[in-house]
Amino acid sequence: MTSLDTRSTTTDVLRFPQGFRWGTATAAYQIEGAAEEDGRTPSIWDTFSRTPGKVRNGDTGDIAADHYHRLDEDIELMRRLGVSDYRFSVAWPRVQPTGRGPAVQRGLDFYRRMVDGLLDAGIRPVATLYHWDLPQELEDAGGWPERDTAYRFAEYAGIVADALGDRVATWTTLNEPWCSAFLGYGSGVHAPGRTSPLASLRAAHHLNLAHGLAVGALRRAVPVTAQVSLTLNLHAVRPLSPDPADVDAARRIDAVGNRVFLDPVFHGRLPEDLVRDTAAVTDWSFVEDGDLATASAPIDALGINYYSPTVVGAGSSESPSPWAGAERHVRFVPAPGPRTAMDWPVDADGLHSLLLRLRDELPRVPLIITENGAAYDDYADPSGHVKDPERITYLRAHLAAVHRAIQDGADVQGYFLWSLLDNFEWAYGYSKRFGIVHVDFATQRRTFKDSAHWYADVIARGGMQV
Ligand code: IFM
Numbered sequence: 001m002t003s004l005d006t007r008s009t010t011t012d013v014l015r016f017p018q019g020f021r022w023g024t025a026t027a028a029y030q031i032e033g034a035a036e037e038d039g040r041t042p043s044i045w046d047t048f049s050r051t052p053g054k055v056r057n058g059d060t061g062d063i064a065a066d067h068y069h070r071l072d073e074d075i076e077l078m079r080r081l082g083v084s085d086y087r088f089s090v091a092w093p094r095v096q097p098t099g100r101g102p103a104v105q106r107g108l109d110f111y112r113r114m115v116d117g118l119l120d121a122g123i124r125p126v127a128t129l130y131h132w133d134l135p136q137e138l139e140d141a142g143g144w145p146e147r148d149t150a151y152r153f154a155e156y157a158g159i160v161a162d163a164l165g166d167r168v169a170t171w172t173t174l175n176e177p178w179c180s181a182f183l184g185y186g187s188g189v190h191a192p193g194r195t196s197p198l199a200s201l202r203a204a205h206h207l208n209l210a211h212g213l214a215v216g217a218l219r220r221a222v223p224v225t226a227q228v229s230l231t232l233n234l235h236a237v238r239p240l241s242p243d244p245a246d247v248d249a250a251r252r253i254d255a256v257g258n259r260v261f262l263d264p265v266f267h268g269r270l271p272e273d274l275v276r277d278t279a280a281v282t283d284w285s286f287v288e289d290g291d292l293a294t295a296s297a298p299i300d301a302l303g304i305n306y307y308s309p310t311v312v313g314a315g316s317s318e319s320p321s322p323w324a325g326a327e328r329h330v331r332f333v334p335a336p337g338p339r340t341a342m343d344w345p346v347d348a349d350g351l352h353s354l355l356l357r358l359r360d361e362l363p364r365v366p367l368i369i370t371e372n373g374a375a376y377d378d379y380a381d382p383s384g385h386v387k388d389p390e391r392i393t394y395l396r397a398h399l400a401a402v403h404r405a406i407q408d409g410a411d412v413q414g415y416f417l418w419s420l421l422d423n424f425e426w427a428y429g430y431s432k433r434f435g436i437v438h439v440d441f442a443t444q445r446r447t448f449k450d451s452a453h454w455y456a457d458v459i460a461r462g463g464m465q466v
Contacts, residue, residue, distance in 0.1 A: 014403045015463035018042055021124070021414025022459040024078060024436070025371050027131035027175065029061045030423035032091060034068035038106035041097035042144070044184075046190030049115050054117040062161035065421045066444045071114055077446060078420065082459040086123050087416045088114065088133035089175065089368060095129055096156050099135035107161045109218035115167045126416070127168045129157050129214060129233065131175040132184075134193070147286070154213035169226055172370065173214040174287060176233040177207035177261060181323035189427050195320035199282045205287055208264040212294035213286045224306035229305030230265060234258050236350035236436060237310045240333050241356035245314035252326035253312050254276055268296035278325035301413065302362065303370030306398075307342075309350030311335045324378055338390075339455025341375040341432055344395055348401035355405035355412060366411045372398050373418035375425065375432040378449060386438045386449040395451060417455060421446070
């Protein structure tokens with residue numbers, strides 16, 4: 001556990017523990033571009049974004065923030081920020097284009113160059129193996145609803161671990177498997193765009209299995225000192241009122257939004273209420289003997305991605321839905337207060353309560369905030385200055401919530417701001433800007449927003465002025 005000297009040494013600074021990890025986060029498809037270079041083949045996101053009507057403005061990740069060609073410049077940005085850690089993802093179709101068989105050396109070389117460049121800049125690399133870019137050939141073979149995809153993932157994990165295991169100290173198997181399973185195969189707003197409740201539940205299980213198998217592959221290849229983790233976008237769900245029907249709605253969302261991953265991964269079991277809630281969809285017979293033991297291989301940390309809370313009441317929600325088994329019992333209620341450009345409510349208490357829940361339920365699992373941040377309609381003024389005071393307000397409130405949670409006993413070891421760069425925001429294309437570094441997508445010029453200067457100051461102080 002990090003030493004918890006959270007007392008302020010001056011009256012006006014919220015100081016974080018010694019050794020607290022300050023980072024930024026990105027994902028391959030959202031920034032790399034170079035979609036057809038060096039042997040990379042299409043992922044489900046290439047296919048989806050090239051399908052008319054799926055992504056706003058017809059945007060694709062073909063060029064994105066051109067990070068593949070601007071790696072050195074982007075590492076230099078992080079060095080200027082002073083981050084201690086950088087969380088990136090490895091593009092599976094760059095490394096193993098068909099999702100099976102031998103690796104493409106040029107793909108691995110890119111990540112090797114990245115990791116070496118980061119270490120030279122004094123920045124710890126934090127590698128995520130899967131941030132949603134499944135090789136299209138694996139989707140054509142059935143995708144995550146098919147069991148074999150989990151075994152393919154473990155093979156790929158072993159390849160990347162063999163190539164980078166001597167340099168990467170922290171590994172994350174999957175980023176937000178909820179989105180992969182339920183947005184990808186349930187509501188269909190993410191790639192591959194399927195809308196089947198059964199497929200979404202099968203996908204969730206095979207993602208849990210894939211995670212567990214990949215933990216084994218990583219452990220076999222990386223030093224015992226390496227930290228192996230999983231990142232979940234847990235829903236900070238609240239009932240609209242104490243009315244039992246609203247409370248039950250919140251329970252259902254907690255089951256299919258949170259415990260569908262937490263229970264298999266940390267307790268080796270399926271949530272009984274989820275099995276009941278989804279009985280009309282499946283009997284879960286695709287869960288084979290030993291799967292839950294595999295899924296619950298011990299890990300060293302849990303990554304939390306948090307943006308906003310979820311308020312629900314009794315009712316029903318639209319179809320197709322990502323909430324298999326809950327959609328006819330739950331309605332989503334807009335939370336009050338200010339909102340980001342995503343129309344997501346700004347509510348840092350949701351993060352605090354989530355961290356305390358994890359403190360209580362998983363007392364021995366260190367936590368890392370692997371994503372937190374906000375989109376606003378930022379632009380460079382004629383002098384090239386990018387003012388983003390709302391983002392600074394958002395970040396300040398959420399960092400204060402993390403600080404409060406640490407004081408309350410949550411073992412939070414780091415904070416990764418989403419995101420380093422403006423990027424391809426999935427179905428929203430380039431219309432939403434999450435970066436603390438502005439990207440002019442016409443010229444690829446990078447400019448620190450005010451929030452980047454603010455974050456650099458927080459990192460330098462090890463805390464923030466209040
Ligand atoms: O951009 C995404 C990221 O890829 C996953 N977590 C949420 C972010 C904002 O929507």
